[in-house]
Amino acid sequence: MTHRSVEVPVIARVEGEGALHLKVDGNEIIDLRLEIYEPPRYFESFLRGRHFSEVPDITARICGICPVAYQMSSIHGFEELFGVEVPEGTRELRRLLYLGEWIESHTLHIFLLAAPDFLGMHDAIEMAAAEPVLVKKALAIKRLGNDMMAAIGGREIHPVSPRVGGFSKAPRMRDLEGFVGRLEDALAELPGIADFAAGLQVPELPRETEMVGMTHPDEYAIVEGGMASTSGRVFPVAEFETITYEEHVEHSNALHSVMTDTGAPYFVGPLARYNLNEAQLTPVARDCARRLGLSVPQMDPFFSMAARVAELAYSIEDALRLLRAYEPPDPPFVEVTPRAGRATWATEAPRGTLYHRYDVDDEGIVLEAKIVPPTAQNLRRMEEDLRQFVPSVLDRPDEELTRLCEMVVRNYDPCISCATHFLRLDIQRG
Amino acid sequence: MNRVRVIGCGNPDAGDDALGLLAVRSARDRVPEAVEVIEAGTSARVIDLLSDVDAVVLVDAVRSAGAATDGGVIRLVAVGGEVLLGVRTSLSSHGLGLAEMLGLAAALGPLPHVVFLGLEADHVAMGSGLSAPVAAGLPALVDAVVAEARALAEKPVP
Helix, strand or coil: CCEEEEEEECCCCCCCCEEEEEEEECCEEEEEEEEECCCHHHHHHHHCCCEHHHHHHHHHCCCCCCHHHHHHHHHHHHHHHHCCCCCHHHHHHHHHHHHHHHHHHHHHHHHHHHHHHHCCCCCHHHHHHHCHHHHHHHHHHHHHHHHHHHHHHCCCCCCCCEECCEECCCCCHHHHCHHHHHHHHHHHHHHHHHHHHHCCCCCCCCCCCEEEEEECCCCCCCCCCEEEECCCCEECHHHHHHHEEEEECCCCCCEEEEECCCCCCEECCHHHHHHHHHHHCCHHHHHHHHHCCCCCCCCCHHHHHHHHHHHHHHHHHHHHHHHHCCCCCCCCECCCCCCCEEEEEEEEECCEEEEEEEEECCCCEEEEEEEECHHHHHHHHHHHHHHHHHHHHCCCCHHHHHHHHHHHHHCCCCCCCCCCCCEEECCCCC | CCCEEEEEECCCCEHHHHHHHHHHHHHHHHCCCCCEEEEEECHHHHHHHCCCCCEEEEEEEEEECCCCCECCEEEEEECCCCCCCCCCCCCCHHHCCHHHHHHHHHHHCCCCEEEEEEEECCCCCCCECCCHHHHHHHHHHHHHHHHHHHHHHHCCCC
């Protein structure tokens, strides 16, 4: 085998969205580049000059799958800067909304993206034909997460109800009580889902890396907390841009995150969170982890699927806890008086840590915005994983090699094409 | 009266990709009251919206290789999922497109009668509005959405 070139377009026919370029000579990788288009870059400039109260709605539009993550990182950042104290009920309702997003996003990835890969199937459609009962159950759980987001967020897409200071309108208990039974039904499926996932043929990619995520003393960190890593770092979110560094990469417009002191890539996402916060998981989540052979420490990225299943169980259990004790926050929102300064906050989006920073003037107008999404932080790590993985599968034909590379990338659940979602139409006549 | 749902897909900030959302928003006040109109955003949500109805009108921007149009409007009827053209996997959960969602629904059970209406996209980029050709075609698309929804609500579903 001599020169060989594999191009995996991430999104066909949409320019600038990214791709994987791979060139090998024999068993040597000559070129390996993962290019992923990142909508947040555009939003950073778009946010300049905007009033802080507009920011949550604007940032929610960055991603159709995780609008809540973008809203929550910005809302909390401003509240901390402006010294806003929200009632406990607001805090719990926000967590419940965020858990809806985790449920939806994790289910989507586990069943529609990752599982078909590990079953050696072309896609979720093929899997649905082979496992219709399972896929129907999965879609019901995904829908449950979506419906929670719509009921609490006040709208089908891009929740409108969360705002700096609370919620413009808080749902009543009777708006939410129907979710208790649905969540209980979903939870009952989780051990079976874990057993299904445990039976999948998942590759191995043993390697060491530093895994980074949030921690909180009282709960599995999602909406608030400090930063920590599996190498023992503990630092406040305000130091995020000092501890990590975004390196400009010659070959693409993307920025690659590395640890500032070591220059090494790091890893964010469900598996990082599991390694850091396993002790705070709930009973069914721990049972799922056990069924999946997951324990701390686990650095193989292909255990991300197992961590996602455990977190899905956790999300359902924690949502049940919050719903059973739910009382609408009173008042639904508190008044906010802006002041000049720097707001920084991070939350744990389904894909990993999502960092926001805003510099605002004394009227609350944004002077500068910085958004570091989880996929951007994982890009360098994905490339390194591919560099390690590709030589072991170079004997495979192009088509299979392509599929295996896609699998390594897809395992990260990257947020690639939030920007567009065309119906790609190839007319076949015959 | 048939139960009809009109679903617009799109990203409001990405040029012509906003088309589906804008079209169903404009059509909302002109369709029969019983017709449900939803601005669904990502197509991953569409899979949840295909049950409990007799007919669905899906509205989105399209990149086709020169699909036939009626006054610029592309109209496709999916019977039993056979319009699942260009189905392909994607690396991203956001890339689960409309075709994939229809295919998935069809694999799991009978689909409602699905009519797709859209325009050929011309320009897609974050932060831009509709391109001139798509903006010019929008009224015809809205008319087509209204006519389709009325016909499906009032006449027997084919």
